[in-house]
Amino acid sequence: MTSTVAPSTVRPSWVTDQRLDGWRRWVFRDPGRAGDSATTSALSPYDLQPIADVPASSADDVAAAVASARNAQRAWALVPYGARADVVLRFHDLLVERQDEVLDLIQWEMGKARFSAWQEILQVGNIARHYARHGRSYLTPHRVRGAMPGLTKVREVRVPKGVIGMISPWNYPLYLAVGDVIPALLAGNGVVSKADSQTPLTLLWTRALMAEAGLPTELWHIVVGSGSVVGEALIGPQDPTADGVDHICFTGSTATGRRVGRRAGERLIAASLELGGKNPLVVRADADVEKAAAGCVAAAFGNTGQMCIHIERVIVHEDVYDAFRDALVAATKALTVGQTFDYSVDVGSLASPAQLETVARHVDEAAAGGATVLAGGRARPDLGPLVYEPTVLEGVTAAMPVCLEETFGPVVSLYRVGTDREAIEKANEGRYGLSASIWSRDTATAEQLAQRIRAGSVNVNDGAAAAAGSIEAGMGGMGDSGLGRRHGAEGIRKYTESQTVATQRLVPLGPPPNLPVEKFVGMGNGQLKLLKALRLR
Structure with missing residues (x-):
């Protein structure tokens, strides 16, 4: 087995204190908590030395981030899909152009081989292009037959859920975080992401790049901290009637996924969960x-x-x-x-x-x-x-x-x-x-x-x-490996609600004012037989 000695200099030389300060500013802090100096820091796998201090978020920060993203989402939902897609495609180009920076960060924070890190670039780039160019077709309104043929027009439409909570793991800090954020944003939602405590710099770097691509500042917020504090707060407040995220997307262990699912059920919000495997x-x-x-x-x-x-x-x-x-x-x-x-x-x-x-x-x-x-x-x-x-x-x-x-x-x-x-x-x-x-x-x-x-x-x-x-096919698990799918149609539709819009023409449904109910029922029964005979339903 061939061996390579670890490098003596761990921190990439281009990662200056100024660059670090720029990324730290993307950790959302509640404006009402000015002066809070709590921080967190992970150890680099290369030498088990602290990587960099990052502001630590609180439950109040999470609540304020959700409220801020909700305000921004209302305007974002009115932006045409093509304009949203332009932001994502600019992000795609910036990511490919500056990939060496984030490859260094992924390796510094997580320790994987560089080719494994590059595979994250490949996946995120493919996801960005796919949903930017084809996501609209997944969300296109669908015409269906109405209650009264010829008189009832019905469309099924897709509307954004609102604010999506993302809890992503350390093992793929770019792909498993941003790969889910992209379709959520394109579907018209705001997002609040919990960066894993081991790999926050990768996600903060990415958020800065997305801002450079033109994404509104308040639309996607990053919070950092422990799962017991920040993760719990992101799933939602203990009061199930209080405001919180409208969907939670979690990738991680099966044990934690069960807790996320229970909390989401209490709040009556959907949860997509990709969990463990053997x-x-x-x-x-x-x-x-x-x-x-x-x-x-x-x-x-x-x-x-x-x-x-x-x-x-x-x-x-x-x-x-x-x-x-x-x-x-x-x-x-x-x-x-x-x-x-x-x-x-x-x-x-x-x-x-x-x-x-x-x-x-x-x-x-x-x-x-x-x-x-x-x-x-x-x-x-x-x-x-x-x-x-x-x-x-x-x-x-x-x-x-x-x-x-x-x-x-x-x-x-x-x-x-x-x-x-x-x-x-x-x-x-x-x-x-x-x-x-x-x-x-x-x-x-x-x-x-x-x-x-x-x-x-x-x-x-x-x-x-x-x-x-x-990525045009769904990816997810059965059994203890989770619920829901990322990629493909479900990968963007899960961030929307299906809404039926029915328009009735000429006459309302139900018996006309001068027609006895018994006669209307008889006509209805005749219609049932006719539709069956004509194979129209």
Whole structure:
């Protein structure tokens, strides 16, 4: 396994105190709290030293931010879609032009390899273009038949919900935050985002860039702080009748997602929740072993395994098990691991000591219980304080936490099966259902098998990226992996309410003044029979 020594200078040289001050100004503070100096700071994975102090928001700040965004949203909803789209397209161009800055910030705050960071640029750019150019069609009013053919005109229209609350995670601080904000804004909403405490600078940099693209200052606010204070306040006040956000979009753990869902239910607002996963990859007997191994490596160890759709369980037909295992181990050991601010590293650092502890515990307990470590299996403090080698396990049993608990790190476990049926049953073990993968030369059969896997996305002959990158299709989970979808039509429609507008012509519905009710009922019954006979309904 190739190694790269961590750089001696962690803070990017272009990040001056002046630039930091400029980003800090985007943390919303209630004007009534002038003089409050509370701050928060995360530790950089590169050296476990504080990154930068950022103002810490309070519950009052959150409430004031929602009120401010609501005032701005009323005017924004009247702006034509094309003008909103122009702002997003200018943001797209600025993001591509200045991507090296935010790539540095993502790496500094979160520790991932630079290529994994660049994939966030790719996703956000594609989302921005897609919704700017095609979002209007998702929201176009839809004409339907009315109660009285020819006399009732009915349209279903989409209206903004109002203010959307966003709670995004640290593992994709650009994509999973801004990728949801863009369709919400284009749908005519205001937004209040809670930046994750580990990665606030990335989101603050992005907010400044969106302002440069022309987004009104009060329309999208950023708050920073702990989930117990800022997150709870963003979901809504304890009084369910008090003013708060009109929809909450949360990406994170299943345990927290359950709490978010309960609170949203109490307030009778919708919640879209993308939660955890323990994603399977199935290798059929006819699979191209080398390609399957390469695809598994990309899906298991990309982003240092810290992505909700990454592969953690690899289910292999016995006919190709040995060949696949050898190919996977060889490809894993060939990865370059370490910390740099360039593209020379394949697998970067974990994001926090808590992540390192979970990964090490899962691997150590598995090894102590009799599992075999085929590759990796150890921390590498010589490369960085939170670096852990990409790891392949064999002989994992159901009693081991690594079997069905989410590890969220660079660890995969191999399982041998004898039939497709057994593989599907194994893939469906546990309560998660976010993403899955099937490798086979017979793609028609693989596509049929895909529909038997309980997962929001199934990739055939790809590990995870094909479905996630196809942004015209929805992305989300089943079971304990969440509710709702991002991307595609639902990715923007969920930020709107469906409203029916019915216009009655000539006569109102109901019996005319001089017609007995019994005769009207008889005419209505005749109409029912006629419409059925004519197959008009």
